[in-house]
Amino acid sequence: xxxxxxxxxxxxxxxxxxxxxxxxxxxxxxxxxxxxxxxxxxxxxxxxxxxxxxxxxxxxxxxxxxxxxxxxxxxxxxxxxxxxxxxxxxxxxxxxxxxxxxxxxxxxxxxxxxxxxxxxxxxxxxxxxxxxxxxxxxxxxxxxxxxxxxxxxxxxxxxxxxxxxxxxxxxxxxxxxxxxxxxxxxxxxxxxxxxxxxxxxxxxxxxxxxxxxxxxxxxxxxxxxxxxxxxxxxxxxxxxxxxxxxxxxxxxxxxxxxxxxxxxxxxxxxx
Amino acid sequence: xxxxxxxxxxxxxxxxxxxxxxxxxxxxxxxxxxxxxxxxxxxxxxxxxxxxxxxxxxxxxxxxxxxxxxxxxxxxxxxxxxxxxxxxxxxxxxxxxxxxxxxxxxxxxxxxxxxxxxxxxxxxxxxxxxxxxxxxxxxxxxxxxxxxxxxxxxxxxxxxxxxxxxxxxxxxxxxxxxxxxxxxxxxxxxxxxxxxxxxxxxxxxxxxxxxxxxxxxxxxxxxxxxxxxxxxxxxxxxxxxxxxxxxxxxxxxxxxxxxxxxxxxxxxxxx
Numbered sequence: 221x222x223x224x225x226x227x228x229x230x231x232x233x234x235x236x237x238x239x240x241x242x243x244x245x246x247x248x249x250x251x252x253x254x255x256x257x258x259x260x261x262x263x264x265x266x267x268x269x270x271x272x273x274x275x276x277x278x279x280x281x282x283x284x285x286x287x288x289x290x291x292x293x294x295x296x297x298x299x300x301x302x303x304x305x306x307x308x309x310x311x312x313x314x315x316x317x318x319x320x321x322x323x324x325x326x327x328x329x330x331x332x333x334x335x336x337x338x339x340x341x342x343x344x345x346x347x348x349x350x351x352x353x354x355x356x357x358x359x360x361x362x363x364x365x366x367x368x369x370x371x372x373x374x375x376x377x378x379x380x381x382x383x384x385x386x387x388x389x390x391x392x393x394x395x396x397x398x399x400x401x402x403x404x405x406x407x408x409x410x411x412x413x414x415x416x417x418x419x420x421x422x423x424x425x426x427x428x429x430x431x432x433x434x435x436x437x438x439x440x441x442x443x444x445x446x447x448x449x450x451x452x453x454x455x456x457x458x459x460x461x462x463x464x465x466x467x468x469x470x471x472x473x474x475x476x477x478x479x480x481x482x483x484x485x486x487x488x489x490x491x
Numbered sequence: 492x493x494x495x496x497x498x499x500x501x502x503x504x505x506x507x508x509x510x511x512x513x514x515x516x517x518x519x520x521x522x523x524x525x526x527x528x529x530x531x532x533x534x535x536x537x538x539x540x541x542x543x544x545x546x547x548x549x550x551x552x553x554x555x556x557x558x559x560x561x562x563x564x565x566x567x568x569x570x571x572x573x574x575x576x577x578x579x580x581x582x583x584x585x586x587x588x589x590x591x592x593x594x595x596x597x598x599x600x601x602x603x604x605x606x607x608x609x610x611x612x613x614x615x616x617x618x619x620x621x622x623x624x625x626x627x628x629x630x631x632x633x634x635x636x637x638x639x640x641x642x643x644x645x646x647x648x649x650x651x652x653x654x655x656x657x658x659x660x661x662x663x664x665x666x667x668x669x670x671x672x673x674x675x676x677x678x679x680x681x682x683x684x685x686x687x688x689x690x691x692x693x694x695x696x697x698x699x700x701x702x703x704x705x706x707x708x709x710x711x712x713x714x715x716x717x718x719x720x721x722x723x724x725x726x727x728x729x730x731x732x733x734x735x736x737x738x739x740x741x742x743x744x745x746x747x748x749x750x751x752x753x754x755x756x757x758x759x760x761x762x
Contacts, residue, residue, distance in 0.1 A: 224542075227501050227535075231542040234505040239608070264498075271502040323658045327680060331647040336638065337510070359631045360650060361658070367607065367638040376602045379631060387594045387632070409598060 229254055230264050237268065237280065237292040241344070242374040244289040265290055276300050278345070294372045295345045296338065298490075304338045305469060305486055312470075315480025322477060330364060330424055330452065339469060340368025342489060343422060343450040346467055347373065350447040352420035354378050354413060358406060358435055362423035365452055369422050378419075380408045380435060388412075392441050396434035399427045406438050415443040426451040426468065429461035436463065454487060500525055501535050508539065508551065508563040512615070513645040515560040536561055547571050549616070565643045566616040567609065569761075575609045576740060576757055583741075586751025593748060601635060601695055601723065610740060611639025613760060614693060614721040617738055618644070621718040623691035625649050625684060629677060629706055633694035636723055640693050649690075651679045651706060659683075663712050667705035670698045677709050686714040697722040697739065700732035707734065725758060 224232065232254060236245065251258045269280040276297025283289050296304075308329060317325040329335055343365075352373055357366035358380040370377035384391045388409035398404045413419070421435050426449075436446050454461070454468035468487030475482050495503065503525060507516065522529045540551040547568025554560050567575075579600060588596040600606055614636075623644055628637035629651040641648035655662045659680035669675045684690070692706050697720075707717050725732070725739035739758030746753050 226498060227538050228542050230498050230501050231505050231539050232546065234502050235509065235543075235546075235548065238506065238509055267498050268502050271499050272506075275503065275506075277506065319657065319660045321657050325658070325660050325680075325682065327650070327659060327683060328647070331641075331649055331683075333642050333645055333647065337642065360634070360652065363631070363634045364638045364648065364650075367635045370602075371604050371608065374604055376599065376604065377635065378602055379598070379635075381631065386590065386592050387596070388598060389590050389596050409596075411596065412598060412602075 224254055224256065226260070226264065229256060229260070230267065233261075233264055234268055237290070240374060241278075241292050241294045241372050242348075244283060244291045246287070246289045248288075250290075293348055294341050295348070296341045301338075301342055302486065302490065304342075305490070308335060309470060309484045309486075313482045313484050315482060317482060318475060318477055318480060320477075322475060324453075324472065324475060324482065326424065326453070327361065330361060336364050336368040339365055339452060340370075340372050342469060343369040343420070343467070344372030346450065346489065347420050347448045350420060351418050352447050353417045354419045354444075355422055356380065356413075356419045356435065356439065357422050358382070358431060361425070362452075365424060366422040369420070369450070373420070378408070378412045380406050380438060383407055392438065394434060394438050394441065396430060396437065399430050404434075406434055408438055408442070413439075413442045413444055416445075418445045418447045420447055421449045422451070423449075424452045426454040426461065426463075426466065428458055429463040429466070432466065433462040453484070495525055495527065497531070497535065500527060500531070501538065504532075504535055505539055508561070511645060512549075512563050512565045512643050513619075515554060515562045517558070517560045519559075521561075564619055565612050566619070567612045572609075572613055573757065573761065575613075576761070579606060580741060580755045580757075584753045584755050586753060588753060589746060589748055589751060591748075593746060595724075595743065595746060595753065597695065597724070598632065601632060607635050607639040610636055610723060611641075611643050613740060614640040614691070614738070615643030617760065618691050618719045618721065621691060622689045623718050624688045625690045625715075626693055627651065627684075627690045627706060627710065628693050629653070629702060632696070633723075636695060637693040640691070640721070644691070649679070649683045651677050651709060654678055663709065665705060665709050665712065667701060667708065670701050675705075677705055679709055679713070684710075684713045684715055687716075689716045689718045691718055692720045693722070694720075695723045697725040697732065697734075697737065699729055700734040700737070703737065704733040724755070 278295035281291045355366045355370040355377040366377045384407040390410045391407045393407040449466040451468045453470045456473045470487045473483045549566035552562045626637045626641040626648040637648045655678040661681045662678045664678040720737040722739045724741045727744045741758045744754045
């Protein structure tokens with residue numbers, strides 16, 4: 221490729237960085253690829269970093285030295301995260317979302333690309349320094365959130381199944397008691413996770429935390445370290461969850477089937 | 492915000508565009524937001540478009556007139572798509588991926604962020620002019636691909652369930668006969684899709700096409716129009732699928748449990 225002008229280089233660099241969060245990109249390789257001097261590249265990167273930080277959308281981290289490189293670290297400034305959450309809360313806080321049995325219909329919201337993207341950015345931002353090497357979720361409703369989070373952490377995601385499937389090969393299964401006091405099963409392919417890795421658990425909803433705890437138990441079978449648990453929504457009751465450390469984007473504080481009243485507040489993410 | 496320099500504006504514009512594929516962004520609003528003249532903005536956008544096209548990563552479409560705007564249309568040049576597919580095929584074509592019963596273990600590959608991102612871009616690129624308003628998949632393994640595709644089409648995604656869940660409200664269910672000749676069920680919340688919309692079906696694997704056909708049948712119950720079917724991998728046998736029009740990224744041409752031989756070729760996407 222012939223020498224690029226600064227403005228062209230900046231387009232290309234911005235695109236390369238945004239597409240590969242958390243990956244250290246070698247300055248030497250990029251200079252080569254863009255036929256530019258490393259000094260010009262460093263100036264470009266400083267501009268990109270300044271704009272990202274001014275807009276509250278993450279930053280660039282530079283590593284000095286011969287193996288010097290640059291890494292895009294996604295983020296979302298608190299005021300932008302709060303604005304997003306308020307918008308989502310408003311959509312979710314309507315009586316006609318209350319389903320028989322006291323469930324809240326959220327599937328449409330958890331299928332919106334903007335919601336997934338922002339929620340993924342928030343989890344990735346919160347757990348940016350956790351060292352998570354995989355994002356783990358259990359089917360079904362948490363999968364899109366896990367995909368979005370894994371994208372911004374740039375790590376693979378792993379789906380724990382509700383039963384042992386022929387397409388997964390040999391698996392480790394555990395039984396656990398769910399919030400509804402039924403015995404349930406979880407199963408994970410033995411090939412899906414190497415031992416001694418670090419995982420971040422992501423799910424859509426947490427009440428007592430039985431599912432998250434079962435996931436953590438399953439991870440122990442794989443000798444895997446759980447570095448965090450992130451859920452889209454948790455309930456205010458019960459106050460004592462079966463998992464101690466978790467981050468929720470929203471908290472469901474009230475849902476009354478008779479009065480059709482739903483009250484949702486910012487979650488522990490904002491605490 | 493104070494007036495930005497061109498290089499800063501270009502970072503910001505590139506980021507805004509990449510984050511909102513297929514959305515028409517008003518030039519007037521952007522000029523306002525970036526405190527720039529529309530004429531400067533048009534020059535910036537021309538630079539961004541030229542770089543995107545030169546790199547084979549999509550384009551910008553400009554709409555003239557008073558309501559003028561610009562839209563980022565994701566794409567992936569054929570040679571880049573082919574390179575990606577060759578890499579994936581190499582990873583998948585190993586004998587130890589053959590599972591009892593003649594299944595191919597793909598879950599790890601379908602959890603990789605780079606694979607999801609590129610596959611999503613390919614489907615979104617192929618169906619860019621389809622008018623798809625939703626991406627629909629059936630749980631479980633197709634969900635990550637559907638999320639990635641929906642992101643690049645910037646439309647919501649909808650997950651059809653294998654049975655009727657309390658968290659989905661009233662639902663429409665159908666029975667169908669799967670490739671393994673068992674009666675199976677699919678269920679979709681009535682609230683999930685408005686009538687008269689257009690949907691793109693995405694799934695991970697297609698053999699005879701029974702699942703895709705059942706999804707299309709279910710869509711008919713919602714008076715929804717299926718504009719396309721995209722699968723990550725299809726099998727060469729049976730040649731006659733139950734779905735006529737589909738796009739597969741890869742074709743499984745041979746899998747021999749005795750010799751541990753797996754052969755995968757480029758799919759109909761490249762035909």
